[in-house]
Amino acid sequence: MSKKSITLKANGAEHNVIVEPRLLLVHLIREVLNLTGTHIGCDTSNCGACTILLNGKSVKSCTLFAVQANGKEITTIEGLAQGGQLHPLQEGFKECHGLQCGFCTPGMIMRSCELLANNPDPTEEEIRWGISGNLCRCTGYNNIVKAVQYAANKMKGEAVTA
Amino acid sequence: MEIQCKTSKEISGMGHPMKRKEDARFIQGHGRYIDDIKLPGMLYMDIVRSPYAYAKIKSINAEKALAIPGVLAVITGKDLEKYGLHWMPTIMSDTQMVLPTDTVMYQAQEVAAVIATERYIAADGADAVEVEYEPMKPIVDPHTSLDKDAPLLRPDKPGKTDNHIWHWEVGDREATDELFNKAEVTVKEQIYVPRIHVASIETCGCVADYDKIENKLTMFMTTQAPHAIRTVIALVAGHVGLTEEKIRVISPDIGGGFGGKVPVYPGYVIAIAVSFLVGKPVKWIEDRSENLQADSFARDYHMTCELAADKNGRIQGLRIKTLADHGYTDAAANPSKFPAGMYSIVTGSYDFQTAFTEMDAVYTNKPPGGVAYRCSFRVTEAVHAIERMVDRLALEVKKDPAELRMENFIKKEQFPYKSALGWEYDSGDYHAALKKAMDIIGYDELRKEQAEKRKEGKLMGIGISSFTEIVGAGPSRHFDILGLKMFDSCEIRVHPTGKAIARFGTKSQGQGHETTYAQIIAEELGIPAEHIQVEEGDTDTAPYGLGTYASRSTPVAGAAAAKAARKLRDKARKIAAYLMEVSEEDLEWEPGKFSVKGAPEKSKTIQEIVFAAYTNHPLGMEAGFEAVHYYDPPNLTFPFGSYICVVDIDNKTGEIKIRRFVAVDDCGNIINPMIVEGQIHGGLTQGLAPAMYEEFIYDEDGNLLNGTLMDYLVPTAVESPHWETDRTITPSPHHPIGAKGVGESPTVGAPPAIANAIVDALSHLGVTHLDIPITPFKVWKVLKEKGAAG
Ligand code: FES
Ligand code: FES
Numbered sequence: 001m002s003k004k005s006i007t008l009k010a011n012g013a014e015h016n017v018i019v020e021p022r023l024l025l026v027h028l029i030r031e032v033l034n035l036t037g038t039h040i041g042c043d044t045s046n047c048g049a050c051t052i053l054l055n056g057k058s059v060k061s062c063t064l065f066a067v068q069a070n071g072k073e074i075t076t077i078e079g080l081a082q083g084g085q086l087h088p089l090q091e092g093f094k095e096c097h098g099l100q101c102g103f104c105t106p107g108m109i110m111r112s113c114e115l116l117a118n119n120p121d122p123t124e125e126e127i128r129w130g131i132s133g134n135l136c137r138c139t140g141y142n143n144i145v146k147a148v149q150y151a152a153n154k155m156k157g158e159a160v161t162a
Numbered sequence: 163m164e165i166q167c168k169t170s171k172e173i174s175g176m177g178h179p180m181k182r183k184e185d186a187r188f189i190q191g192h193g194r195y196i197d198d199i200k201l202p203g204m205l206y207m208d209i210v211r212s213p214y215a216y217a218k219i220k221s222i223n224a225e226k227a228l229a230i231p232g233v234l235a236v237i238t239g240k241d242l243e244k245y246g247l248h249w250m251p252t253i254m255s256d257t258q259m260v261l262p263t264d265t266v267m268y269q270a271q272e273v274a275a276v277i278a279t280e281r282y283i284a285a286d287g288a289d290a291v292e293v294e295y296e297p298m299k300p301i302v303d304p305h306t307s308l309d310k311d312a313p314l315l316r317p318d319k320p321g322k323t324d325n326h327i328w329h330w331e332v333g334d335r336e337a338t339d340e341l342f343n344k345a346e347v348t349v350k351e352q353i354y355v356p357r358i359h360v361a362s363i364e365t366c367g368c369v370a371d372y373d374k375i376e377n378k379l380t381m382f383m384t385t386q387a388p389h390a391i392r393t394v395i396a397l398v399a400g401h402v403g404l405t406e407e408k409i410r411v412i413s414p415d416i417g418g419g420f421g422g423k424v425p426v427y428p429g430y431v432i433a434i435a436v437s438f439l440v441g442k443p444v445k446w447i448e449d450r451s452e453n454l455q456a457d458s459f460a461r462d463y464h465m466t467c468e469l470a471a472d473k474n475g476r477i478q479g480l481r482i483k484t485l486a487d488h489g490y491t492d493a494a495a496n497p498s499k500f501p502a503g504m505y506s507i508v509t510g511s512y513d514f515q516t517a518f519t520e521m522d523a524v525y526t527n528k529p530p531g532g533v534a535y536r537c538s539f540r541v542t543e544a545v546h547a548i549e550r551m552v553d554r555l556a557l558e559v560k561k562d563p564a565e566l567r568m569e570n571f572i573k574k575e576q577f578p579y580k581s582a583l584g585w586e587y588d589s590g591d592y593h594a595a596l597k598k599a600m601d602i603i604g605y606d607e608l609r610k611e612q613a614e615k616r617k618e619g620k621l622m623g624i625g626i627s628s629f630t631e632i633v634g635a636g637p638s639r640h641f642d643i644l645g646l647k648m649f650d651s652c653e654i655r656v657h658p659t660g661k662a663i664a665r666f667g668t669k670s671q672g673q674g675h676e677t678t679y680a681q682i683i684a685e686e687l688g689i690p691a692e693h694i695q696v697e698e699g700d701t702d703t704a705p706y707g708l709g710t711y712a713s714r715s716t717p718v719a720g721a722a723a724a725k726a727a728r729k730l731r732d733k734a735r736k737i738a739a740y741l742m743e744v745s746e747e748d749l750e751w752e753p754g755k756f757s758v759k760g761a762p763e764k765s766k767t768i769q770e771i772v773f774a775a776y777t778n779h780p781l782g783m784e785a786g787f788e789a790v791h792y793y794d795p796p797n798l799t800f801p802f803g804s805y806i807c808v809v810d811i812d813n814k815t816g817e818i819k820i821r822r823f824v825a826v827d828d829c830g831n832i833i834n835p836m837i838v839e840g841q842i843h844g845g846l847t848q849g850l851a852p853a854m855y856e857e858f859i860y861d862e863d864g865n866l867l868n869g870t871l872m873d874y875l876v877p878t879a880v881e882s883p884h885w886e887t888d889r890t891i892t893p894s895p896h897h898p899i900g901a902k903g904v905g906e907s908p909t910v911g912a913p914p915a916i917a918n919a920i921v922d923a924l925s926h927l928g929v930t931h932l933d934i935p936i937t938p939f940k941v942w943k944v945l946k947e948k949g950a951a952g
Contacts, residue, residue: 036198037192037193039417041365041417041450042450047363047871077189077190077191078192097181097182100841101417103195103363103364103418104363105188106191128880134878134879136363137360137362138844139847140844141847143843144879145884
């Protein structure tokens with residue numbers, strides 16, 4: 001298989017890599033860029049553990065080839081905290097106990113990023129539907145919902161409680 | 163119920179809702195899970211699996227695979243046979259093929275392993291291996307497994323003439339039969355608890371790294387019990403020179419375990435064998451489909467349940483006969499003396515005169531198991547049986563199921579209570595828990611509403627489950643796994659500046675041990691939990707323990723933490739007495755310091771005392787400030803709770819909506835209420851799953867029809883309702899900190915609450931039982947049948 005040269009920005013850093021056309025984006029992220037915070041939990045695009053932002057939109061990076069990210073910008077969980085400051089979602093997940101084993105967490109957080117970008121004030125129902133492409137086997141979701149609400153409030157500049 | 167904290171927030175001992183210490187790495191993508199481990203020169207392994215449930219292997223042709231650049235080897239059963247590694251023991255002392263030499267016994271069974279330089283090439287290689295099979299008619303239905311003309315599935319077992327694995331029974335058969343013959347009321351149901359899967363979001367995997375020069379194996383592995391694994395490897399591989407001091411098992415961060423990461427799967431063994439032969443690290447990571455299709459199934463009990471009572475609904479006797487489908491081999495993960503786990507907790511929260519339960523386990527052509535999925539060994543099946551049957555009885559004697567429960571509960575003053583099947587329940591207050599749940603949900607109003615709704619032809623149901631759990635295996639008299647007694651351990655080292663590191667024989671998979679264990683030690687020593695670092699999962703550094711499963715970490719290792727800390731507190735008292743020149747009896751402890759009785763201004767903080775242990779310790783005393791404790795529990799702990807579920811059912815579609823679900827749990831004294839609540843939420847969703855969504859379905863050829871996450875329905879945030887939780891607190895009298903386990907209570911308690919609610923919604927139509935998962939289609943069919951579909 002002839003390899004392709006692609007250029008992409010990951011968490012602000014420019015990368016030029018040569019990849020097999022069949023390489024999945026998630027494997028590029030994990031194995032080539034060594035950003036192992038993005039996880040793999042299935043082989044049928046159901047779990048969402050691999051969710052990242054591609055040009056600001058949440059995608060399941062196991063459903064894309066690396067070459068499809070050519071010329072684009074990705075953000076993974078490692079790129080979310082800015083200047084040593086946790087993103088409100090990261091803070092919310094910790095404050096509200098929105099994670100247990102942590103395996104689904106990066107995907108949940110990245111998905112919730114776009115959810116809040118589109119809907120800064122979601123209801124519980126909207127959050128539940130909004131994260132329904134991401135599976136969590138540990139938390140029973142109550143506290144994930146709470147964590148997203150916490151982040152929504154914080155991003156609006158309101159007082160927050162866990 | 164209010165939790166009393168004895169320590170300040172700064173110390174954060176027991177009862178504080180301390181935020182988790184482990185979260186910092188997980189929320190920033192710095193967890194270190196198995197697939198994140200990358201070693202120089204690492205090879206990758208992929209596995210060729212059987213498409214058939216039962217077939218002879220005629221040939222395996224690796225030529226095309228080996229022709230792919232980067233494919234280094236194709237390993238078959240014949241290759242392993244040369245080293246005597248093609249078979250391995252299961253935890254239940256059965257045997258299992260690592261790789262087959264001639265026959266495959268279940269679909270997705272490992273047939274060959276491909277070793278390559280890269281992950282994708284290994285997968286290409288697995289695709290290119292050509293296997294010729296001669297399919298045979300499999301046994302899929304366990305009820306046919308003992309038929310005369312059934313094929314003998316395990317001719318490898320000397321003397322075996324049928325597919326029967328074991329018979330197990332407990333209780334008084336004669337007294338129970340006699341009681342049933344005379345009973346005023348008896349009820350009977352066939353109850354199936356289906357085959358399901360733990361489906362932790364991380365699958366299983368390993369990196370086996372054998373260093374030829376040092377003759378040392380480092381095994382990174384998704385295991386809930388690293389020490390036991392080390393010993394097993396030493397026992398199995400001793401003959402090739404791999405002795406126990408040369409084996410280091412490291413269980414990194416685990417993305418959910420739930421019992422599925424207790425067994426040893428063939429993939430681990432093959433990876434070790436290959437690494438041992440080539441002297442390079444070998445990584446094996448399962449795909450999700452492989453994980454679902456081949457390992458860690460749970461449940462699969464076919465139960466015939468009978469309950470005897472007087473005409474007022476006073477419960478008297480219980481009789482259950484069960485058929486257990488273990489698949490191709492008994493690969494359950496129970497303590498050795500308990501082939502059916504703790505199933506004998508089946509008398510539940512009720513005061514029985516007598517009971518008898520028996521079980522037969524059989525082989526079929528399905529994957530081996532069954533693991534204890536978020537359940538202290540078969541407790542889920544037992545609780546489902548008793549809680550369904552109590553509702554069944556209530557229907558029969560026309561009594562409200564809450565009232566019937568209240569009348570039959572073991573009373574608070576009966577504890578410690580000896581159950582009809584031989585357990586000694588440590589403590590409980592079942593009436594209080596149910597009363598609380600009823601008050602929260604507004605039970606009486608709901609019953610009124612239901613009566614109104616029925617008049618309007620609307621379907622609404624209320625279901626209760628008042629379960630008793632049995633966790634914390636266990637006392638060494640009865641509990642061992644492969645001969646290893648089920649104690650657990652804690653080692654605490656306090657550094658000169660008063661900060662500590664504590665290591666344990668357990669292994670968190672999301673339970674939050676790095677926080678809760680620190681809180682236990684903080685409670686006992688007054689050192690802030692923030693400054694107590696907890697480590698688990700490395701057999702080179704942690705004291706020996708049996709691992710984390712069956713809700714045993716708090717009951718066993720948590721107790722070890724308290725005991726080790728108390729040893730240190732005793733030492734601290736001696737040092738404090740020496741420093742203040744008073745006698746030990748004159749000292750008083752409050753969290754964080756010893757002070758002189760009657761002269762509170764004279765005191766020494768724990769930090770000052772620890773510093774002295776390194777700089778100014780009394781003559782004749784050992785220097786340093788370290789302790790280790792191996793805790794052998796005197797009894798198990800018996801958490802309990804009452805759950806109430808309200809459902810509304812659409813009579814046109816059969817759609818079931820959970821309107822409310824209230825869970826009142828009692829796990830004794832609470833270490834961290836935030837974490838306890840989180841455990842309960844998670845377990846409730848895992849109880850909802852089999853109640854309404856999850857079940858493995860096999861066709862008659864033994865093909866698994868829903869072996870991917872696309873068709874095996876793990877609930878999302880949409881299916882999962884907003885759980886409402888509360889608590890009562892009844893401390894365990896024998897546990898050093900009065901705690902009980904909690905993580906599994908909701909998984910075992912929730913399914914019958916949901917099933918009871920749905921059956922309750924349909925009971926006026928003459929429905930007495932529905933097997934889980936209760937899907938809209940199942941309900942719609944019933945409605946059709948009864949002429950009640952809208
Ligand atoms: S890995 Fe499961 S959706 Fe991508
Ligand atoms: S926290 Fe474990 S899967 Fe979500």
